Amino acid sequence: MFPIRDHNPSQQIPYVTYGLMAVNIAVYLLALPLYSDPAALQSFFFRWALVPAAVSEGYLLHGFFTSMFLHGGLLHLAGNMLFLWIFGDNLEEDFGHARYLFFYIASGLAAAFAQYYLAPYSRIPMVGASGAIAGVMGGYLLMYPRARVDVLLIFIVFFRIIPVPAWLMLGLWFLLQAWNGAAAGAAQGGVAYWAHTGGFVAGLAMTLPIWLRHGGFAWWQANDGKPPHPPTTYRNSPIPVVRRRRR
Secondary structure, X not given: OEEEEEOOOOOOOOHHHHHXXXXXXXXXXXXXXXXXXXXXXXXXXXXXXXXXXHHHOOOOOOHHHHXXXXXXXXXXXXXXXXXXXXXXXXXXXXXXXXXXXXHHHHHHHHHHHHHHHHOOOOOOOEOOOHHHHHHHHHHHHHHOOOOEEEEEEEEOOEEEEEEEEHHHHHHHHHHHHXXXXXXXXXXOOOOOHHHHHHHHHHHHHHHHHHHHXXXXXXXXXXXXXXXXXXXXOOOOOOOOEOOOOOO
């Protein structure tokens, strides 16, 4: 299941979310010439990505921060920016622009520390905004567990757009990251599962005060776990939607 949009409109322009997307895209475009030279690209990543073994030896500490603005390829970038675009605007509205920026960076740092803690001697550079975006997803889950999210379901040659509640899509995503991380342990691999898990948990924890300020469980009950404003409809969308049958 791959999310393509939610039904949770933002009432404000998410300047920070758009800005973060612009920075990530700009960094990728600036580094794009290096992707045709594997040696140069590897050197670039070892300088600016998070290399746990280097951190353990006391250098390249800036990688905790800079790594969250680097990506391994176009699909990596596109997937992360899609997730940020879907889930980021609503949290920015709840947090406010400045606090949301702090929240995003803190989630990214928490994700990087989680991955470093589990594999402190790995020499594989870790890059990507997915840890920070996982924090956004964790916060979204707490705030709007029953908001509708349209996901693209792909099964061999069959594909369909299906609306599901946020708790199902985000909950399954988190469990998958935790499961894969536990299965891999501290082994080196191509996906930083513990960064995703750590970022998600950190984002959920940092969103808790906002959720409590809104009223916590009472706020959930008052809004049925959904945003407190009318949802967006896609009646005229050319994308097919599977609707539940009435009994």
